[in-house]
Amino acid sequence: MTTPGDASPELRAAHMDLPDRVRERAERLGEALPAYVYDLAGLDAHAAAVRRALPDVELYYAVKANPDPALLHTLAPYTDGFEVSSGGEAAHVGSVLPGARMGFGGPGKTDAELALHVHRMHVESPGELRRLIGVGGPVDALLRVNLDVPVEGASLTMGGGATPFGMDPGGVAECLGLLRGQNRVRSRGFHAHLASGLDAPELLRLASAVLEFAREHGGGEVNVGGGMAVSYRRPGERFDWDAYGKGLAALRGPGETLRVEPGRALTAYCGWYLTRVLDVKRVHGEVFAVVTGGTHHLRTPAAKGHDQPFAVLPTGDGTTGVSEEPVTVVGQLCTPKDVFARRAVTTVRVGDIVAFGMAGAYAWTISHHDFLMHPRPGFHYLT
Numbered sequence: 347m348t349t350p351g352d353a354s355p356e357l358r359a360a361h362m363d364l365p366d367r368v369r370e371r372a373e374r375l376g377e378a379l380p381a382y383v384y385d386l387a388g389l390d391a392h393a394a395a396v397r398r399a400l401p402d403v404e405l406y407y408a409v410k411a412n413p414d415p416a417l418l419h420t421l422a423p424y425t426d427g428f429e430v431s432s433g434g435e436a437a438h439v440g441s442v443l444p445g446a447r448m449g450f451g452g453p454g455k456t457d458a459e460l461a462l463h464v465h466r467m468h469v470e471s472p473g474e475l476r477r478l479i480g481v482g483g484p485v486d487a488l489l490r491v492n493l494d495v496p497v498e499g500a501s502l503t504m505g506g507g508a509t510p511f512g513m514d515p516g517g518v519a520e521c522l523g524l525l526r527g528q529n530r531v532r533s534r535g536f537h538a539h540l541a542s543g544l545d546a547p548e549l550l551r552l553a554s555a556v557l558e559f560a561r562e563h564g565g566g567e568v569n570v571g572g573g574m575a576v577s578y579r580r581p582g583e584r585f586d587w588d589a590y591g592k593g594l595a596a597l598r599g600p601g602e603t604l605r606v607e608p609g610r611a612l613t614a615y616c617g618w619y620l621t622r623v624l625d626v627k628r629v630h631g632e633v634f635a636v637v638t639g640g641t642h643h644l645r646t647p648a649a650k651g652h653d654q655p656f657a658v659l660p661t662g663d664g665t666t667g668v669s670e671e672p673v674t675v676v677g678q679l680c681t682p683k684d685v686f687a688r689r690a691v692t693t694v695r696v697g698d699i700v701a702f703g704m705a706g707a708y709a710w711t712i713s714h715h716d717f718l719m720h721p722r723p724g725f726h727y728l729t
């Protein structure tokens with residue numbers, strides 16, 4: 347199952363420091379684990395700092411990262427709107443925050459979705475624009491471009507080559523032709539979301555390329571997408587919002603509207619998934635800690651193939667366990683893919699609480715909850 351190469355230090359899970367308020371709540375939850383705990387006070391402070399770093403840029407939140415209503419309410423004062431990718435997300439945001447501005451993106455919109463009244467419809471292809479002119483409107487649209495620019499260091503790539511997301515310059519030219527001679531769809535500018543997991547200099551380089559393309563094709567407002575890096579290996583590192591904000595301010599021309607739509611980098615840090623150790627065992631020399639719950643609640647490590655950073659709270663029996671040894675932390679599912687972290691050097695005993703950090707984005711809602719029919723976790727909010 348494992349090869350000797352797996353034991354390299356880089357593969358060890360990162361240790362997380364647990365904020366006191368999360369620790370206190372974890373200890374009080376007792377038998378009510380597994381559970382998600384959302385640190386809304388922490389999210390509020392983080393969103394306020396991001397907002398301050400982007401004074402002249404519109405900030406949307408990409409709802410697919412985590413649509414939890416409490417998170418949306420916390421983010422609302424700091425955001426200009428929300429990026430949604432389905433009719434379901436649009437209805438959800440409309441009911442949680444009536445009147446909220448929305449940008450609607452995504453490569454497969456149905457006619458019913460194209461007929462929705464949103465602030466901006468992000469057009470993904472000439473075919474979609476033809477349908478939008480037929481069924482939608484009047485509506486304000488942005489053309490989503492997929493420019494042929496190299497993307498370096500990305501964890502996921504949506505552009506810079508052949509992908510189903512957005513249009514190449516040929517597709518944009520076709521759309522500009524379709525937009526002439528009709529008045530149901532007003533073109534307001536351009537949208538791009540080329541990659542995820544990029545640092546500020548790389549995102550600024552892409553933003554500059556997108557802006558240049560936009561200016562050559564009639565200008566207007568430009569949404570340069572999300573994709574700000576989050577490091578699960580170094581949880582203390584943060585995307586450099588100040589450098590990004592300064593860079594965008596320098597790129598923005600007079601009177602231009604610039605917009606960003608981060609998801610992960612806004613909400614990843616506020617979420618904690620708390621579990622309890624059921625068993626610690628040694629199999630063919632490797633130590634496994636089996637915890638309640640699993641990747642059917644927190645699929646992020648399985649989806650991204652990474653180790654989820656965690657902290658251990660010594661609440662257990664103090665006997666059955668290991669001290670400062672490499673431990674592979676797994677869940678209750680009967681599949682070898684149910685792994686949270688591989689060979690993390692830690693001290694862990696039966697009954698201890700394991701708190702997985704960075705579980706606030708692409709976590710619960712991307713998980714296959716019904717696989718094996720274990721109970722669902724509780725949800726708790728720290729204000």
Ligand SMILES: *Cc1c(COP(=O)(O)O)cnc(C)c1O
Binds near residue numbers: 611
């Ligand atoms: C998913 C997505 C985002 C957010 O991406 P993050 O990596 O979470 O910041 C923004 N825009 C679009 C179009 C997306 O699909």
